[in-house]
Amino acid sequence: MEHAKSTDHGSFLWRFSKKFNFAADKLIPESFVFALILTAIVFVLAFFLTDSGPMKIVNAWYGGLWSMISFAFQMTIMVVLTSMAAKSPQLEKILSSIASTPKSAASAYVILIIFATVASWINWAFGTILSPVLAMYLSKNIKKVHFPLMIAAGYACMIMVQPICPSISAVALLASPDHFMVDQVGVMPVSETAFNPLGLIMVAILFVVTLMVTIKTTPPEDEVVSFDGEINLQVEGKDEANETFADKMNNSRLVLGVFSLIGIVYFIYHFMTGNGLTLNFIIFIFLIADLILYKTPKKFVDAVKHNMVLAANVMIQFPFYGGIMGVMAKTGLTGVLANGLIFLASEHTIYWFSYVSASIVNLFVPSQGGQWIVQGPILVEAAQAFDAHMPSIVTAFMMGDEATNLIQPLYIIPALALVDIELKKVWGFMAFIWFIWFITSTIGLILFPMIL
Template sequence: MFTNTNAKKSNGSLLWRFSQKFEFAAENIIPDPLVFCLILTLILFVSGVLFTDFGPTDMVNSWFKGIWSQIGFAFQMSFMVVTCSVTARSKQVKGMLSKFAGLAKTPVTAIILLMIFGYVASFMNWAFGTIATPVLAMLLSKKIKGLHFPMLIAAGYSTMILGQCLGPSASVYALIAGQDHFLVDKIGVITQDVSVYNPLNTILFFILAIGTIILTIMAMPPKDQIVEFKGFDDEDESEEEVSKTTGKLSFADRMNGSRLIMYLIGLGGLVVIGTTIFEKGFLGSLSLNFVIFIFLIANFFLYGSPAKFVGAYKNNMSLATDVMIQFPFYGGISGMMIDSGLGQVIVGGFTAIATAETLPFFAYISASIVNLFIPSQGGQIIVQGPILIDAALSLKANVPHVLNAFVYGDEATNLLQPLYVIPALAIVRMKLKDVWGYMAFIWLFWLIVTSIGLLVLPNFF
């Protein structure tokens, strides 16, 4: 599936050599995602016992409760991975994306095309961006020689993360724009023209977005160290054909191969999609469930018969394994973090030393740390929000800037914490260690640029 074009190795550019320092760590230190998750669980358990009033039994009980709080989300994500993969591996979609990939003629233009596509897809919905970007990366890699596939996947994944910082679907921005959010008594309703599209946030986003594209291009490996994607051995088995019989088809056979049934159900789904978009608008409709539903209904038309439809899902079901297993364990981590008050301890330690000018920076750093253990923006704002807002009001800091910093911190360490990259890795059948080094490389760039931006840009706005 993945091949190195040459056994001989050359040095490459300075940025490539620097990125390989992270690759060494990924290869020799970073375990598989499940082990990574279990290690975080143990670290948080010990920290909670040492630094909070919770005892071992309290921590274990919170872990247990947290596990089951994420079962619904685990199924959502698992179903999303399988359903989107079924869509992506259909002949029709592969044909359309293949034509789009044909717009790129060189490795550099392929990187630019992929990352711009990723930003736009993530702007619409993070789940769509998570799945669609690696699919496009595979097609680009088949068409253009000289693309380093692990870096392509890491860079594409980074667009999904960064897109949330300027996208209207981010949990925090959607929350505080509502009339009855839990912080409304302190900050009122903050609409997205103020929370998302203020000058500081917009400028910082484009600096990071353009900078990440340039960084990826400049860190391209020398030709003899490129790892190319060659496709999967079973990629032509995405559809399960209806079994052929020499005799007359039975009524059951006709039902199993019926296009009419599929199209009638698909038509009902199109009615739901159309009315939802009409009522809420396109961007307002793009919840996680709605995005999954769009792909599900598409598959009714793409596969055309119940037998092919079920066969395609069977062939892709194994992709959900890691997601289904690991998401509940991250729920357990979040449960311990929230119940023990350890999150408040971490955030409070930073806000205690902040000033009005430095609070956005400390909000960013504290959010980056807490996100390692609570990889859910909605859950994280419940822990950090009251402390950050109280500090902002007390110090007379700019509240939207503090919230922007929180979002950047929450998103940035998704490059280190592997939860949300698992669906992308499942689609391309890669291991975490294959891409983590490049993800950490991009994270360091973001850390430096965002820290400087949050300390400097507020002085001008």
């Protein structure tokens, strides 16, 4: 990492953010250890707050451990394929062109935040993976931007925009005609949940706040951290003399060309038949893109091997978060925590308590669909007791569920792997943004429901 020299102490927001970074440097371990600590906390809470004995907790953990295997594989292969694409000469040229547009740190942050927000609204995985890639190129071009802050800000944009995404888990679930709570709340169309006025207003405010905070968090020159790695690191397979049939196949452009064409045909068919973006389809897009970018089987396989190391943390950590979710669900701990918070709510604070309860539960159950299945009935019962606006309760739940993704690092792990940066270098800025958001959201969720 590069360090310039300066005599100033940075802006007020920079000095304030350093308090969070100090805590990160001293308290935040490797992301894998972070997952183990959360697991231990859940074990203790389940033992003391529920009637579950030690073996029931262990069995719940073991059962949950394998519930994330499919998702872990999806994220593992996505990290590898997106890293391959990011390091290809062709994409380097395109992103370098975009990154050459800004001439100042402020304009670089603006481009990153707008790009990350739009990409994340299309799909969370796009924003999570593509924004750190763009950040690498921007950091190479503008030496005054702080690279860890850019990673945190781009990731925050992904989280920020999810409550107004039509494809988000809770929205899609409630819009289904046969969802498990249809008798209590009926079918709630996307127009009432994802495009709820409260959510649109809050996301717009958080966008402006995030943009201004990022721009105004100005470090002194001697504390600027730039991305100093090599971006174009793909392994080029050698086009050796084709002495054997095997060599010809390994270095044949025709082989990948045929499958690239098949992929393109399916891509067109997928959208022509009215299908949307799913995580599997996004992975498929990057797979076909890499077949095109790397041209021959040998170059493609060599690039896979070279980038596989980046997925190690994802592959091993996601199952442990599955174990945490298993303990939360099977022991009833999720309901205990949510009920305890909702019990304190009033007519005017029910939306904020929905936000807070979802935030706390999300620390241990980082899956919105699974969290809504457990927590949704509790929120609906409380909302009906206070005659609250149900779509706004859902909005507050989604905002809270997303907010603490800035605290627990599950979904940023792939991005960190992609740019090869430690969690503790970024977590302080994530916590700093979360703190600003918490204050903003508290004001908004108490004030706006009374006037909308």
